[in-house]
Amino acid sequence: MARRPTAPRPRPGTRRAAPTSAPAPQDPAPRRGAPVGRARPAPAPSEPAAAGPDPGEDGGGGGGRVVQAAGRFRELVAGRPWRRRRRAILATVAATVLVLVAGLAAAVFLPALQVQQVTVSGLDYVEEGDVQAAIEPHRGDSVLLLPSSDIAADVAEVPGVRDAKVERAWPDGVRVSVTEATPVGTLTRTDGSTAVIDAQGRELPEAASEAAGSELVPLTADGGAADPEGAAAAMSEVLASMPESLRGSVEKMTATSASDVRFVLSLEDGGTRTVVWGDAADAELKGKVVQALVAEPGTEIDVSSPVAPVTR
Template identity: 35%
Template sequence: MSTPTARRRPASAPRRRPSGRGGPARRTPSRRTVLRRRLVAVLVLLVVTAVVCAVWFTPLLGVREVEVRGTGKLTADEVRTAAAVEQGSPLVRLDTDGIAARVRELPRVAGVRVERALPGTVRLTVDERTPVAVLNLPDGAHLVDATGKDYAVQPLPPEGLPELKAEPGGRASAVRVLTGLPEELRREVLVVSATTDADVKLTLTAGREVRWGSSADTPRKAAVVQVLMTRDGTVFDVSSPELPTVS
């Protein structure tokens, strides 16, 4: 009998020497590589520092133009003069709150928005006051806005505005009543008067008068007086809207 041929075992893969603490061997960066990395880091730092210095301390991104929007009676130059923005000032260092405060000192300005626009523009958007009544005084027609502020004087009163005849203690209440009226009723007001904040009166077209009282409940009083005015009479009292009268 023939004996079975012995099977050959496959050659085993060469064993790797363990390195360090059981992990693969790590190559230590060469001195040249370390120096190159350090040089790159230093260059990046220098570039960042140069950019920051250029932006913060040089006219590179400085103010080149002051753009003014929203003016009506005011001119753009009047707003620029009040803003006092120095040409070439670094844009990122501008005191926008200070600029806005200086522009708001103009009597006609109710509000202003200050914006930066790269590369070198400061944009000022102005909200001018709108007159709702006029005070006729010896030096001219004083325009009064919805806050009761007397902000401008001109030789003649503008058309379509009611006259305000109010003592200082009643002016704010009189203006609140006037601005709280429905448009169709406000167009009929010729004069709004008050000596205190509780005795506002409206003189209307066709010789009619409305005794309003205080500015409290103005929407309700407006609704009541519009119903009363459908009746015959010249004096309409809604100072107490629960008990209105016509005479």
């Protein structure tokens, strides 16, 4: 029987070499079809270790205490809920305002809301056509933006109109209520022409004399008057401001200036009395003095200075 070869024995004086370690096992080759370069899944985070004592507090090493600040940074970056709600509310309000403005702008130019119908009331001697002509420039204006004060001012410029009230009449109309001026006298000018005037001395339409009947007082500015227009205005103001009981007894009135108004007063016994009135001031006091002195003898009562009246 053949013998197995034996390993050679080491020589005396030599050291036996240590056995070499086995090579480290390498990662197995990737399977065919597996993605190359994909990172391995990170291990699940373990529970944070209990916080130990701060080395900096007990005089230990120089390290500081670890503070979990992730939550604080998250609040700074992410908007707070009430801020998000405020932005949503502001956006809703802005959108609503834009819709309302757009609707109003569309309504202003809507033909169905433009002035077409005009109704005028309160007329006696003033012609309705004159009032309609004053309103004509405002036809086509929007009823929503109706310039009521402008229309009333234009209507008040019509002869015989004292004032006017303007109201909307939906959807496309306007109602105008007119108050006519009250005629107080018939003025005879220096050139012989006549005109019916109101208490402000404004000339009224001729139809006003028919409306007033025989109640108009003849007013005459003397031919030598330096200011016929001022004299006429003063006479109309005096006639309008004197007491009603006295006005009904005035037969006629004349003036050479605004401060020299006089008139003839008819008495109950059929006689007359001339009254020197002066200017239009202190009408109430002058009226009371005339009524107190009308029974005194004489033909003239001078109340141009009512605190010192004179009878002649």
